[in-house]
Amino acid sequence: MAIVDQLVQALQDESDSLDGLVATLPDEKWATMTPSEGWSIAHQIGHLLWTDRVSLLSITDEAAFAELVASAMTDPMGFVDAAAETEAARPPAELLTDWRKTRARLAGALLAVEEGRKLNWFGPPMSAASMATARLMESWAHGLDVAEALGVPHPEGDRIKHVVHLGVRTRNFAYLVNGLDAPADDFRYEITAPSGELWTWGPDTATNVVRGPAVDFCELVTQRRHLSDLALEVIGDDAAQWASIAQVFAGPPGGGRPAQS
Secondary structure: OOHHHHHHHHHHHHHHHHHHHHOOOOHHHHHOEOOOOOOEHHHHHHHHHHHHHHHHHHHHOHHHHHHHHHHHOOOHHHHHHHHHHHHHOOOHHHHHHHHHHHHHHHHHHHHHOOOOOOEOOOOOOEOHHHHHHHHHHHHHHHHHHHHHHHOOOOOOOHHHHHHHHHHHHOHHHHHHHOOOOOOOOOOEEEEEOOOOOEEEEOOOOOOOEEEEEHHHHHHHHOOOOOHHHOOOEEEOHHHHHHHHHOOOOOOOOOOOOOOOO
């Protein structure tokens, strides 16, 4: 299976998993607040819907997408919050139906992107594979928030490897958005999959090492948990600095979440 096909399937599986958590919720439960400050379950699904819709626009109408980016740049973070607020105000059944239709259209559009084409985004242009990975990462992270709000386990599978890989690849981005110079040497990452398989990146001779469970690693890079609350071993000064600013999502530096322990 081609990499884009794999990623789109993983995205669909992750979205379906989250859909299963909210599909039968009574309307009043959609107002349940999540760990993301000020965001209810409806905000979380509304944000995923909006971002899927915007991703689809990038693929299908470059001129309209450019107009959207221009308007968003006046207030990047406020723009995202405002969009989530608008979507969250819709009736839950309508919101859920729209999200299902939009994500299905996005999956089809991603599979049809011509090889070598770069898709415009709020940051640098990216391939269809990179866009699918970014959507998978967001679906996983916001799904985690919803699961926590409902007090239920967040279903995990080895498709999370794509999110881990994105976290590894965006190491230098975290330094860039924080106005820092990235270390010259590569890190070693030794990450244990939900299935127990060991995934590795980087030279085994590296003096800066990050190791631990895949879920914990992804919680770090999506800023869903504070480092002190995670079962991660971080070796080396450079790795420690990176772990304090790790960020896989686009935009300005995130504030992260406070330590719980």
